[in-house]
Amino acid sequence: MTTVTRVPRGEARARLIEAARSLVRHRGFAATSVDELCAAAGVTKGAFFHHFPSKEALGVALVDDWTAMTGAMFAAHPYNTKADPLDRVFAYIDLRRELLGQPLPEFSCVAGTTVQESYETSPPIRAAAERSIRSGFDHVRRHLEEALAAHPVPGITADSLAQQFQVATQGGIILAKALNDPAPAREAFDHLERYLRLLFGR
């Protein structure tokens, strides 16, 4: 007697995205089949193609959901309340380092993983990844703008500095995957912090 615990009506879409987030982080997008996705979500193919016109469309939805998820997480964090903008930036770095305590597939970035496979093959997914990455450095950019307004550094823009946060994040993840060790990802933030302290004279 197999207990057919069905996914409650209305939850299929969310479950599919959840399953996709996990599977894509572990295996990548191309290597994850629609059938696997459905099995992991506890849903049939009918449900899949009811909610998404294609696998590609799920990819876009996945990345956009990721953008919203991470955005909400960073926006809700108490580090935003600190008075000094540079303190907020350093607290943000602390937060990112904390995230690296989880197992590797748990801190890997859905947008970063996805864009590697789709930047040429799927414009819609690439565009979604771009939105995600941009939203990522928009978070720090505001704090950096404030910090630079109070303490200008010649030749440095908030924009290009904010990009370095994503460079450290994404580069750190790849190193961690290649060396099978989260340490280099952590060190990437150590160096970024030191760089900022040198720039701002802290």
Add this chain to the structure above:
Amino acid sequence: MTTVTRVPRGEARARLIEAARSLVRHRGFAATSVDELCAAAGVTKGAFFHHFPSKEALGVALVDDWTAMTGAMFAAHPYNTKADPLDRVFAYIDLRRELLGQPLPEFSCVAGTTVQESYETSPPIRAAAERSIRSGFDHVRRHLEEALAAHPVPGITADSLAQQFQVATQGGIILAKALNDPAPAREAFDHLERYLRLLFGR
């Protein structure tokens, strides 16, 4: 009358790796089929499985070939002859920035792309990517060791600093792919150079 220009005997293996390098950079490993690989190399499936026991084996060969290729390229470059180790490091950064002048798929890193898809699904490919990444920062590490010996910086090791070169490289590539623009990759090296100048007081 179709001119069946056959690949000369003995070249099939090299052609397959060449084709793989190109296709993987454009589409990723999982999304590239063995049939596509053979077609691009101008070779049949018999040749493929004569030289490689599996698609995974080709992946390993591809990444190892990549390691040898890039290693030889950096080793042969004139920047190695400069007297001052830090000058060598800066010249290396210049070289990397120059490479970013090519179209995106041409400067993307085979190891970085591959490890994203295979770090959990294929231990042999992940191991090959690890070799590649390590060989990548071994190049700069020697120069950094010399530079640090002459001008020690408290709390900084050549190893962890060398890793930052790969972080900048890999992170820059992902940003470039996501934003569809090589500029952030170049800026990653600008910031890395400024960081080094601050650390070493140049």
Add this chain to the structure above:
DNA sequence: ACAACTATACCGACTAGTTGGTATGTAATC
């Protein structure tokens, strides 16, 4: 010098299983 043998390099048809996607049906909800 040449035939006989062996090993390597490659060809191309085939297969069993998987792929993304569809067509049609049915139960719940508005």
Add this chain to the structure above:
DNA sequence: GATTACATACCAACTAGTCGGTATAGTTGT
């Protein structure tokens, strides 16, 4: 009673990998 939210059965195309065969190069005995 119409729309939404699924389930099930199905399909053509493609997947990695196999297998019997052939063409070429190297080796060896005479």
